[in-house]
Amino acid sequence: MCGVVGVYCNDENLTSKITYYLLFSLQHRGQESAGIATFHNNMVHLHKGMGLLNEVFSQEILNRINGSSAIGHVRYSTTGESKIENAQPLLVKSKAGMIAVAHNGNLVNYWGLRMKLENESRVFLTDSDTEVIAQLLSNYLLKYGIQESLAKLDEALIGSYTLTMLINDKIVGFRDPLGFKPLCVGEADFGYVIASESCAIDAVGAKLIRDVKPGEAVIIETNNVEFVKIAKSNKKALCVFEYIYFARPDSIIDGKSVYEARHNMGRILAKESYVEADIISSIPDSGITASIGFSQESGIPYLEALIKNRYVGRTFIMPEQKLREFSVKLKVNAVRRNVEGKRVVLVDDSIVRGTTSRKIVEMVRKAGAKEVHFRVGSPPIIAPCYFGIDMSTREELIASSRSVEEIRKMLNADTLAYLSLDGLLKAVGFDRKELCLACLTSLYPVEVPGERCCG
Template sequence: MLRDKCGVVGIYSGLGTDVSPSIFYALYALQHRGQESCGIATYDGEFHIERGMGLVPEFFDLNKLSDLKGNFGIGHVRYSTTGESKIECAQPLVTTHSKGTLAIAHNGNIVNAMELKRSLEKSGQAFISTTDTEVIAHLIVRRLAKDEDIVTAITEVMKKLIGSYSLTILTEDMLVAVRDPLGIRPLCLGETDGTTIVASESVVFDVLNIKFIRDVKPGEILVISEKGMKSYRPYKLNRKAHCMFEYVYFARPDSIINGIPVYSVREKIGMLHGENDDVEADFVSPIPDSAIPFALGYSRVRDIPYMESLIRNRYVGRTFILPDQQARELAVRLKLNPLLSNVKGKKIVLFDDSIVRGTTSSRIINLLKDAGAEEVHMRVGCPPIKRLCKLGIDMPTDRELIASDKSVEAIRREIGADSLKYLSIDNLMEAIGMGENELCLGCLTGKYPVEISKYEQVPLPAFIEKA
């Protein structure tokens, strides 16, 4: 299983109401993007910050929220990439400098963070965390200390950053949203009756009953204050690189990312699979929940029934938070239970969103076969993942990725499926409705949208953590 990245939010209330309750609900809606830590920073003449480990509803309570006063604020949900849970890495991160204070929340990964950090350290900068977010914060603050305005400071810092970043920044008098020039990570804008919100996913606007306005453009800086909202676009590249995985797995199906409804993409992926498949089966079934739209799309095109074969226990946490292999195996059985009455003696087309190491697929196919399934034909919602992501998604090393050096047939044998089909890259682009020039396909092709070869040898998780 791949791990989600982070989620960010920023809210300004022109009506002067405290924004922390809305940020709390926004983070709750973005919980799927990070479950290890969460935090909120607000401003009402002074900065207020609450950050901690755990899920949003577990960490925040009424007391904490009522202490977070102010009509400007930002929030963050995060997971740790090293497996270590550290409070110092929880965000928003607050930095005080000679001209004021700044709080920052980041989703993405700065590929050259270590190089930038070393250079800052040489000039005497101390660091309190291991995050690349702190590198961004210090770079911005240094420019502000030279009396540069926030837009100039951020523009200059953007010139140095290589990688992906969607940022929400809180200063004494404004909320700023920034999206990297390739638009790798999502960020969108909503507004209703004097309240302006930027958030990683549009589902936040649905929850808060806010009107979705548009995506923050790649390379755009939005400055939101009592004077209104101003847009600056110092970077306008002739290509984009939206992460294809947001559509396949990470984003919630009810979100609209870069103007495209995620649910429709997933349904279309299932339909395209169906158009290219003639395997004989009694029914098609998803590994719940993420693969449901794939299976529904497939069922419609092939005119074979959609049925459930696995029931999910909704009260079990994500398997990756469990520390060892034995615990993870137990978690799969606890989390997914075969529906014996549907499965026994049946030929099943089984959908999953992706295959990473192959261990989960193999365990699930075993579960179904032990429950009496006659055949299990695995269909995958994305092409083979061959290279690890360098742009903000936590993946195993290349060596651990089952598709890095194995053919589809070898993978089929290893996971124990009766047949195995991945989506083609062409079909993926067709389902999303974007071409090579608009998508990041780095983990599928090894061709990343930014120059990373120079930084490839850097042991990132040992020193710098992704936000």
């Protein structure tokens, strides 16, 4: 997770505020820290802090950091602890100038690269893989232009890296050749914007131009936008979990509507695993769209069994297990009137650790449900993600070593069914070769030590 943005604005007083609004629309991608870097008078002005965007920025701070170009970041930590030093954008000063980098993704070869740079006497101020990217890039920029430097960077890095960068006054967006994480570009009357998701582009009244393609860079300089092919690859590995869970349903990613994909997941799930029931309910919020699809296909009415407290962050993206368990109780409550004496189907987008799902089944039973059936809009997550999502060990994943029946017993559900892999592919409308499915298949699109690569 993490959200990245970039802005070119022809009114210097608006740039940081537009960046703030873009990030605000991507707050679901990271809630641990936020930061904005602007370029003004040959200097990068940076402000970042821990917490939500509105905790980190005030009107006064936004007034202070001006300039016509900016990048921004909201963070959810994967490599590197959740601490202020690791908040982004990261800034590097060298003879090549000032470079600020915001990163969504995770490098598989981070430690090897870092050791190599440390052996060359480079000093690191953080334990984030983004600093390796920033240091390498500043090295390359001493010798090469931007395009050649990005090509060199691509040769060095293994893993997922969607980047927005300030290279002096230029704004650069870059997507790794497999395109794990999304990036798109929009145009508005004030200039150009780059963002992880199109919902952010909509939020600032801009018009989506198009997605940055895998291996492509977008370079924005004084109201001129240029797309440049940097790296070639004969395959793609778009993260399928963007469609299942991460992205906002109002976003369009790589030409596909996230809402439509999720709705299809629910419809196909209903065909694959219909069950006699009185109501269908989602696990709010990310299960809503799939549960509507399930209800429409099955003909079973949609009714809310659970109500979400909207002021609690997403439980999945709290970094510590203890906090995660605690926040489930704060997050949802059962609607007794809707579930008492009923056969209830609960639809969720996915099950990661299973702790939230178990507590929710228990909550709905306690509220008087006669039967609780669990339906999941994705196949079981059986393997860790090394590309930017915090589910890093197999032991943490409930489905890595258990059958569906064993999981059903652990959740205490009357029945449990997952969407099939074929059903998922049909729902998102991509060919298998275009997607990363590693956490569902245990076959990785790049070499990861100790794991099988699908070539």
